[in-house]
Amino acid sequence: MVLELQREAYQQQTSVSVLLRKAYTLSRKLKVEEFTKWAELEMNGYKDNMDELPDYRIVYGETKALNPYHGYIPAYFPTEYQEILRKRKMPPPLTEIELYVKQGEEKKGNLLYKYSSETQMTFxxxxxxxxxxxxxxxxxxxxxxLDKVRNIILEWTLKLEEEGVLGEGMTFSAQEKEKAVKSTATIITNIGTMINSQLQQNTENSSQTLKVEGFKMENLSSLISELEKLQGEITDPALKQELASEVEVLQSQVKSPKPKMGIIKEALMSVRNIAEGTTGNVLASSIQDQVMMLLASLGGS
Incomplete structure (x- = not known):
């Protein structure tokens, strides 16, 4: 079973999702709990376990604006926030990632992520x-x-083979199970390592650009309204209180005749961290985008 999985991972003819299910079965039989947990998260998605999302599931893109006469044109933001705005975490099950790849190949190599309606208004x-x-x-x-998951499975089976863990058919001895647990430790440690990859820059229709203007207090007021809604949806008392404190700070700056940009910036960064910690909440996701836009405008002011 180990050598069969190793061969399929190397030859690249078997889909990664199928490889993953076989690796999951193998890890269950060998009682390698850490690898089993990783395989389960990859199969079912990280939506409810965002704190365990590995680095290789972070993707980067290029922000563009749709000009009705010139098509998509680059949308630029201050450098210090450009990286944050270009970054997206990808928690879906691996089968969905495979579907994204298929869709991307049909759409000339790019996938389009649309920001929420609230974020569009801020833009x-x-x-x-x-x-x-x-x-x-x-x-x-x-x-x-997909390549990272395939490589993890391949590396794991090679490590098992080196330790003499091959099994007989679909069964493994107690000694093989013990060796498998020890040899998997290194693989698990390296799973979160980021893969270096070059971002494809698509420069078509780039004769015009869209630039974000400076900070405006009315945009902050709109965000505060959204944060008040989020307060009602948060069930964690400590998180709810923390958000309430930051909202109070922002409200005081909105009312102040001489608002301090440094205080607003610090409060916005705290709000961003709170929103990131509220996983699975649609409103929180929208708020993250709005906060990034406000931070970007502050950086450019």
Missing amino acids: KKMSKSEFEVSLHIPVSQFNTI
């Missing part, structure tokens, strides 16, 4: 434009996720 206010902004992610970024 429009800041840029004084009606252009819709979206994130364009090269399909190669999703292929990198």
Whole structure:
């Protein structure tokens, strides 16, 4: 079973999702709990376990605005926030990642991520434009996720073979199970390591650009309204209180005749961390985008 899985991982003819199910079965038989847990997360997705999302499931794209006359044009933000705005975490099950790759290949190598309607409104206010902004992610970024999972499985089976863990048919001895647990430790430690990959820059229709203007207090007021809604949805008392404190700080700055940008910036960064910790909440996801836009405008002011 080990050598069969190793051969399939090497030859690359078997889909990664099928390889993953076989690796999951193998890890269950060998009672390698850590590898089993990783395989389960890859099969079922990380939506409820975002704190365990490995680095290789982070993808990067290029922000673009849709100009009705010139097509997609680059949308630029201050350098210190460009990386944050270009980054997306990918928690879906591996089968969905495979589907994204198929869709991307059909769409000339790029996948389009649309920001929420609330975020679009913030973009429009800041840029004084009606252009819709979206994130364009090269399909190669999703292929990198699949390649990483395939490589982890291949590396694991090679390690098992080196330790003499081959099994007889579908069964393994007690000694083989013990060796498997020890040899897997290194693999698990390295799973979170980031794979270096070059981002494909798509420069078509780039004769025009969209730039975000400086910070505006009305955009902060809109965010505060969204944060008050989020307060009602948070069930964790400590997190709820923390958010309430930051909202109070922001409200005081909105009312102040001389608002301090440094205080606003610090409060926004705290709000961003709170929103990131509220996994699985649609409103929190939208708020993260809005906060990034406000931080970007502060960076450019």
